[in-house]
Amino acid sequence: MPDPAVDLSGVHVRFNDRTILQDCNLRLGAGLIHGIVGSGGSGRSTLLKVIGTVIPADAGRVTILGHDIDQCGGDVLASIRSRIGFQFQNLALFDSFDVIDNVLFAVTGGDPDGAEVADRERAVELLDSVGLGDFLHRHAGQLSGGMQRRLAIARAFAPRQAMLHIFDDPVAGLDPVTSSRILGLIASRCRSGTGTTAVISTHEIDALLAICDLVHVIHQGSIIFSGTPAQAVGNRQEVVARLFRDPVLHRG
Amino acid sequence: MNRRVNEIGLLIQAIVAMTRRPPPLRRIVREVFSCGNRSIVFVCVTMAFFGMILVYEGCMQALALIPDLSSAGPATIRSTIRVFGPLMAGLMVSFRVGAGIAAEAGTMVVTEQDGALLVSGSSPAEWLVAPRLVACIIAVPALTVVGCLAGILAGGALGVGWFGIHPSDFFSLSMVDRGDAAVCAAKSLLNGMAIPVFAAAAGLNTRGGSEGVGVAATSAVVRSCVAVAVIEFLVSTVARVAGA
């Protein structure tokens, strides 16, 4: 088995006096689509940010794409980050940029002014694929909610050498038809890549089970279950069973 | 959600980021213009008023002791260059641009754009601080010089017009030497370094939604003003020890 794309062992994260992640262990195999499921306040978003190297762990080991995050220097960290695409739960679009510059920023690793022709072609192709091809020069802040969400997803696919895509609630607030279309788009792009790993967290359990290879359940800051969708549905642990029986509970 | 940012750390990060990838010239030019445009009238007007106040007060006090105003001009020029120019220009630039820098940084934090900068291969230090750091290191000394001129000219106009001091007596550099110019340069350069860093740090430490951005903007002004005062103190101390 190849090295996992993500390997967390004994990770703790605290904010002020609140413990968000507690002894969190998680291995995400490379080249697979992983679903993260947990109720509101379970530490889901924080977990994704630790995986995305946005926030550091207070304790424990975080290995992303083969590098221990605590041990590596700024240059290595920058190269790891250039291989991560992240869609934030509240999108975090650069609202002073237009649509194409938002994507170009990620394509070029923070230098949209220095974008070359190939970078632009890549950005336009990505935006076409999410149906924003006609809005390239609209300001991100002027888009409708659904369009902003699609822009954020396009940006998560943008980095050239992306090996790890992270989606935090990509279909929040969208109607069921659109959300299954977007999840399908994410799945097909991930499958078409060579060995890219995807991490998706969403409350659309049924749609998620349909596209992901493995499901991980987070509860009170630790991973309490990892397995295939079929194993997840058949699991008898109370918390797990409740999550997969009643999708309304873990909205948030 | 993120860890607290401290000013020294942010400055070091910005410098490291600059050595890795210098900020594009276009952005630096834009930031110099934005800082200069926003501040120049304000700095000149406040400095002109302050210059007139200095001269008026100084002349009235001098007249009460000795009816000789010949050193009023040179003394005003020297104290403006060494102390009041860098101090007032630094405070006024903090007032004018500190809140704006903090508000932009704070808005990015509240909407998690700082995280998006990180995973896009940039960082708040590189994207927000580095171009402004370069821009303010250029703009603040320039504004200080222009502000000093405005103060000295306005004060001189009052001294010549009201107190009848001869222009050649007033506008005399007899009390100014290289050390004074060096002190002024050091203070204003350090101000240019400190103001964007302190303001951005206040913004990046924003907590609690859009109301937090307002709090960050006001604390940015105060913190960069305090930084200006501390720089004033440190440079004056060094100058005293070095005998400049």
Added chain:
Amino acid sequence: MGLTSNAATTVLETTGAMAVTSWTALTALVRGRAGRRQALRQIAIVSVDSLPVLVLISLLSGFVMVLESASYVESLGAFSLMGWAFGLVTLSQLGPVLVALMFAARAGARTTAELGAMAVTGQLDALRLLGIDPVGYLAAPRFLAMIVMLPLMTALCDAIAIGAGAVGAAVVVGLGPALFLQSIAQGGLMDEFLLGIARTFLFGGAIAAVSCTFGFRVRGGAAGAGRAVNDCVVVSALAVFVIDLIFTIAVL
């Protein structure tokens, strides 16, 4: 041309609005409409908020004045005049102006932010519906607090700066603190001190007028409130310098 007349209109309009706010607030004060609890609360807020910064700035400016006058004093051998010159500059101009500027940046900005938030969230309209004039109700206690507290804090800061100057003189030129303080006490500086304090009543009124007016006029959400805070600080600083020059010329 258009720009000039626009600017002139803005200046006139703002001055007019400030005059109206001041008039309403001061008449409410005179008629005893400002609730005592409200006023005491504002006084507490204003002092607690500004005091640390003001103390710090006074200490620093005291040291700087000594450092910068040291070589002058030494070259003239005018040690006995050092305290007098220091006291003159600090008590008559530098103290009041610096304290007022920092007071505007702290208490003024806070007032604008607070009133602006009330304007944006419709709380001012809610007061009007209850038949309460928000300007009298909210501005009067703030006027009172600023007009009372700025002079008191200036006096305190004068004392702190002189203390810093005495310590500084001992360290920098080896002048005994007793001599330094004696030179201030026997320098006939009471008039300067009183005139310095007298102008801070005007500064306090101006900062109150600016910060309340800009707060009440906030439109356009959080961004509008941010701009108003910035404008408040800038206009307050201008007002301080203009008033100071006029006052100095009028009384000397």
